[in-house]
Amino acid sequence: MAKLFRAAIMGPPGSGKGTISKRIAQSFGLQYLSSGHFLRESITANTEAGVLVRSYVERSLLVPDHVMTRLMLPRLEHLIGHSWLLDGFPRTLAQAQALNNLCQLDLVISLNVPFETLKDRLSDRWVHPASGRVYNMGFNPPKVKGKDDITGEPLIHHDDDKPEALMSRLRHYKDVAKPVINLYKSQGILHSFSGTETDRIWPYINSLLSTKMHTQPADAVQTQTP
């Protein structure tokens, strides 16, 4: 890898952040950090913080900023000298400012996917909780129905992926993401991708990263898929 590279991926629930992050991590060797995964890990550990986190996630509410920064920033501090990709963090302006105080991102990917597509995808999203591996019965089904490909353990459907929780999550996302997106736009590092299929968006992201990871970040511009 030519230089250290720090990126984040943003988008509403179900927009394909996890799916695309996995491809980025595999293709470009970035360390992948998912806020949702760390939150679920802390819920499973049932620590004091985990109990608090559960009370928000279960109600499809954003976890408070100070809890999120305490969860995420120390992990990034440990990754000094590594290239990484953040998924799900920062989600609010306060989180973005806290991250800015630690380091400057090189690139932010923002995914725009229509609501109907999100609803369809999430109603069919199945997850292996321990690893965070994600399946969709149409797009990337598990080899054995209801079982994780690697461990054979059962897959679950998150309560907050149900349509009744989704509307409020999306509303929250839009309100809260707007100032974050504007911040990264003003820094010249935001790249937006619109579409209904990950496989059609991916080649654009792949080619953007191939270019950016081997050049200086100063030439960042807004990118739109057709």
Ligand SMILES: Nc1nc2c(ncn2[C@@H]2O[C@H](COP(=O)(O)OP(=O)(O)O)[C@@H](O)[C@H]2O)c(=O)[nH]1
């Ligand atoms: N049908 C379909 N499903 C997709 C596509 N891309 C991702 N998915 C599925 O949609 C769901 C949401 O994707 P995920 O990467 O978890 O989104 P995130 O919430 O933004 O991290 C998962 O079940 C994926 O397997 C796509 O292009 N078509």
Ligand SMILES: Nc1ncnc2c1ncn2[C@@H]1O[C@H](COP(=O)(O)OP(=O)(O)O)[C@@H](O)[C@H]1O
């Ligand atoms: N950066 C964050 N700030 C506040 N809450 C968060 C953050 N990241 C995740 N969460 C909480 O965890 C839940 C699941 O997050 P995640 O797995 O990223 O799912 P999705 O992208 O599908 O919303 C969110 O609905 C929210 O309650």
